[in-house]
Amino acid sequence: MNHKRTGAMTTIQHTAASTSHETGKKPPAEAASHRGAAPKRQFLLDAAAHVADTGHRTFVNSALGGYYKSRDAQKARYRDWEHARDAASLAKWTAVNRLDELLEQFTSRFEAHGGTVHWAANAEEARSIILGLVRKADAKAIIKSKCMTSEEIHLNAALEEEGYGVVESDLGEFIQQLRGEPPYHFVFPCMHVRRDEISTLFHDNLGSEPTDSPEELTMIARRHMRQLYVNADVGITGANFLVAETGQISITENEGNARLTAALPKMHIALAGIEKVVANLDDLSVLLPMLATAGAGQPMTCYNTLYSGPRREGECDGPEEMHLVLLDNARTALLADAEQRDALQCIRCGACLNVCPIFKNVGGFTYGTTYQGPIGSVITPHLRGLADWNHLSGASSLCGACSDACPVRIDIHHHLLHNRRNAARTAPNWLEKIGHRLFVVVASRPWLFRIAGWIARHTMGLARRLKPPLVREWLASRDLPSPPAESFRTAWRRRQQAAAGAASSHRSQPRP
Amino acid sequence: MTDEPATTASPAARSSRAVILARIREALRVPAPPPHMLDRQLVTAAEPPTASQPDRGSGFPTLSVLPAEAGRPWLPDGGATPEERLALLTDNLEKLRAVVHRCGSADEAGSVVAELARSNSWQRVAFHHDPLIEPLVPQLPCEVVEVDGADGSDKHRLEACDAGISSCELLVAQTGSILVSSRLSGGRGLSILPHVHVVVAHTSQIFGTLGDALEATKARHGGQLPSMLSFITGPSRTGDIERILVLGAHGPKELHVILIG
Numbered sequence: 001m002n003h004k005r006t007g008a009m010t011t012i013q014h015t016a017a018s019t020s021h022e023t024g025k026k027p028p029a030e031a032a033s034h035r036g037a038a039p040k041r042q043f044l045l046d047a048a049a050h051v052a053d054t055g056h057r058t059f060v061n062s063a064l065g066g067y068y069k070s071r072d073a074q075k076a077r078y079r080d081w082e083h084a085r086d087a088a089s090l091a092k093w094t095a096v097n098r099l100d101e102l103l104e105q106f107t108s109r110f111e112a113h114g115g116t117v118h119w120a121a122n123a124e125e126a127r128s129i130i131l132g133l134v135r136k137a138d139a140k141a142i143i144k145s146k147c148m149t150s151e152e153i154h155l156n157a158a159l160e161e162e163g164y165g166v167v168e169s170d171l172g173e174f175i176q177q178l179r180g181e182p183p184y185h186f187v188f189p190c191m192h193v194r195r196d197e198i199s200t201l202f203h204d205n206l207g208s209e210p211t212d213s214p215e216e217l218t219m220i221a222r223r224h225m226r227q228l229y230v231n232a233d234v235g236i237t238g239a240n241f242l243v244a245e246t247g248q249i250s251i252t253e254n255e256g257n258a259r260l261t262a263a264l265p266k267m268h269i270a271l272a273g274i275e276k277v278v279a280n281l282d283d284l285s286v287l288l289p290m291l292a293t294a295g296a297g298q299p300m301t302c303y304n305t306l307y308s309g310p311r312r313e314g315e316c317d318g319p320e321e322m323h324l325v326l327l328d329n330a331r332t333a334l335l336a337d338a339e340q341r342d343a344l345q346c347i348r349c350g351a352c353l354n355v356c357p358i359f360k361n362v363g364g365f366t367y368g369t370t371y372q373g374p375i376g377s378v379i380t381p382h383l384r385g386l387a388d389w390n391h392l393s394g395a396s397s398l399c400g401a402c403s404d405a406c407p408v409r410i411d412i413h414h415h416l417l418h419n420r421r422n423a424a425r426t427a428p429n430w431l432e433k434i435g436h437r438l439f440v441v442v443a444s445r446p447w448l449f450r451i452a453g454w455i456a457r458h459t460m461g462l463a464r465r466l467k468p469p470l471v472r473e474w475l476a477s478r479d480l481p482s483p484p485a486e487s488f489r490t491a492w493r494r495r496q497q498a499a500a501g502a503a504s505s506h507r508s509q510p511r512p
Numbered sequence: 513m514t515d516e517p518a519t520t521a522s523p524a525a526r527s528s529r530a531v532i533l534a535r536i537r538e539a540l541r542v543p544a545p546p547p548h549m550l551d552r553q554l555v556t557a558a559e560p561p562t563a564s565q566p567d568r569g570s571g572f573p574t575l576s577v578l579p580a581e582a583g584r585p586w587l588p589d590g591g592a593t594p595e596e597r598l599a600l601l602t603d604n605l606e607k608l609r610a611v612v613h614r615c616g617s618a619d620e621a622g623s624v625v626a627e628l629a630r631s632n633s634w635q636r637v638a639f640h641h642d643p644l645i646e647p648l649v650p651q652l653p654c655e656v657v658e659v660d661g662a663d664g665s666d667k668h669r670l671e672a673c674d675a676g677i678s679s680c681e682l683l684v685a686q687t688g689s690i691l692v693s694s695r696l697s698g699g700r701g702l703s704i705l706p707h708v709h710v711v712v713a714h715t716s717q718i719f720g721t722l723g724d725a726l727e728a729t730k731a732r733h734g735g736q737l738p739s740m741l742s743f744i745t746g747p748s749r750t751g752d753i754e755r756i757l758v759l760g761a762h763g764p765k766e767l768h769v770i771l772i773g
Contacts, residue, residue, distance in 0.1 A: 264705075
């Protein structure tokens with residue numbers, strides 16, 4: 001595995017790319033290499049593999065370096081970033097707490113413009129709605145722009161199973177589709193892939209000439225995709241915001257692929273989680289710039305587009321039909337947890353991933369989730385079950401960088417603590433419980449504490465050598481300190497006595 | 513429920529709607545703690561409803577009724593005077609790598625576009641009918657394709673165009689954005705499919721902030737908003753390969769803004 005990443009440094013230095021490539025179709029060994037294992041085991045194995053892979057870490061950190069610089073430059077343009085965060089937080093908080101009312105308002109206004117809203121209680125229902133629409137359109141070719149909600153419901157696999165070809169048009173998603181991998185980061189899907197890997201991938205799949213230039217690689221994808229837009233029957237997009245006041249959906253993107261996806265095919269299907277609704281069109285005048293600045297260090301994302309229904313009378317192009325699929329898929333379970341309800345305020349900017357020391361060390365695939373990083377660790381236990389996904393609550397140093405970075409002020413790192421607490425309540429770890437009881441018994445009895453301390457001091461060296469079962473895992477990546485020669489209390493007493501002795505000898509000396 | 517879905521929805525879909533709305537209402541019976549905000553004054557304004565005030569709809573503050581701060585003095589500046597706005601817009605557009613052409617008159621704009629066509633050897637240019645654009649078209653030294661003619665827009669022909677010339681609804685100084693719509697800017701494809709997008713606008717179309725722009729757009733179209741409204745902020749771009757900026761991912765590689773007046 002490591003030999004693949006050793007090339008990372010040379011690529012960053014813009015020297016010749018490494019020559020030993022794997023074929024593009026085969027996912028690299030480190031990509032979710034333990035997929036299929038139980039979630040916690042998979043996390044631990046993948047985390048260990050990624051942490052050891054210093055080439056990968058250096059590469060990801062270097063890719064994020066430019067982000068920090070441009071984000072700070074754009075934040076400085078705000079006359080008061082913290083006040084803007086207050087406003088964004090309030091806008092989303094209000095919407096989440098009026099969700100039923102706003103969804104109904106949105107639906108009636110959206111449908112008044114000629115579009116159709118479909119409600120899907122879970123992933124299966126969403127897939128079957130979309131499959132039904134695609135069948136109805138008699139689709140020969142489907143073009144799709146980036147939509148994390150579609151990753152959540154595994155839409156592409158469902159479409160392909162029915163024999164429909166679907167092409168991801170976002171460059172990063174396209175690369176991941178060719179690699180047969182899920183997105184590494186929900187905003188920067190292929191930030192872990194080096195340009196020489198992409199060059200080989202395009203060479204193998206599209207027959208292009210190898211190149212070392214990101215620009216030329218982008219143009220290869222551009223040329224490949226143009227006829228696909230023109231010939232597709234159905235375009236599938238996500239949505240970043242649903243505006244209740246006007247019945248519009250808002251899509252944010254940089255490449256123009258979502259614009260093309262919603263312009264040229266005769267049917268436009270958008271898929272969005274129910275939490276995407278906002279009350280007023282005016283809310284976007286705060287949320288759109290903040291999404292761009294927090295997520296990618298831009299003043300505004302290149303295209304922020306509002307759609308309300310299919311082509312209208314008097315307009316010269318656009319789809320004949322527009323459908324919006326509203327997905328619950330356990331979002332209402334998160335809504336029911338009033339303490340963590342603010343996690344539904346998330347606008348998926350990805351800022352918390354970009355600043356997270358855990359993400360930067362274990363990488364995006366280790367999480368094994370649709371939504372990676374701190375916010376993913378908060379919401380995944382709600383979406384998929386706390387019993388299997390509580391280990392993500394521990395994937396945090398609790399440094400709070402995520403909460404500081406969040407443009408809508410979600411209290412991310414405290415929610416990780418809340419999940420830990422909830423897990424301890426619902427599925428207590430008996431070993432931990434006995435341990436804590438024992439500690440209380442010992443710590444509340446000074447004589448017992450003294451004895452326990454003596455035993456610990458005299459067995460620590462042995463434990464370090466023998467690595468007994470209970471501490472073996474802990475010792476695998478850490479060292480036990482050398483045992484102190486004496487207990488703190490003994491040392492303190494000696495120090496006090498020495499100080500008293502010094503003071504008395506000082507007093508007895510005559511002043512000069 | 514007063515708003516039943518359109519008749520196209522199947523009975524199953526209608527029941528999922530009922531199920532989801534019921535789950536939401538059940539969940540919202542427990543009020544959430546107030547939003548996390550630094551400004552305590554705003555928090556007080558946003559107190560969640562109490563049992564005595566069950567009407568969650570009317571009692572709630574929304575962003576647009578936040579304390580009198582029409583200009584939102586905390587967002588990036590939008591410029592106080594027309595001159596400031598023009599300067600800010602030009603500066604922002606140039607930082608975004610759009611090309612700004614200042615023109616005194618429509619005639620001058622015509623020769624700028626014609627020169628662009630000549631120097632870039634454009635073979636085919638798409639346009640739509642608009643008082644700002646029509647005077648420029650005869651000056652173009654190449655084939656022209658109208659997207660809003662009697663035959664309608666043909667996406668295959670549009671794809672073969674080197675450039676698209678469109679008007680816009682307005683421009684936003686604060687962010688350097690251009691708002692195009694499917695109604696006034698030649699549909700959905702013209703501003704995104706050709707390799708180069710040329711926007712022709714008058715300086716009187718410049719607005720300060722995004723908030724002002726959205727307000728003006730709502731006022732202009734009333735209840736009948738165009739099916740697409742798009743804020744374009746610079747030429748198409750991507751950073752997907754090693755986070756290195758590349759212009760012209762799928763949309764236009766070049767964005768020319770011709771400002772008349």
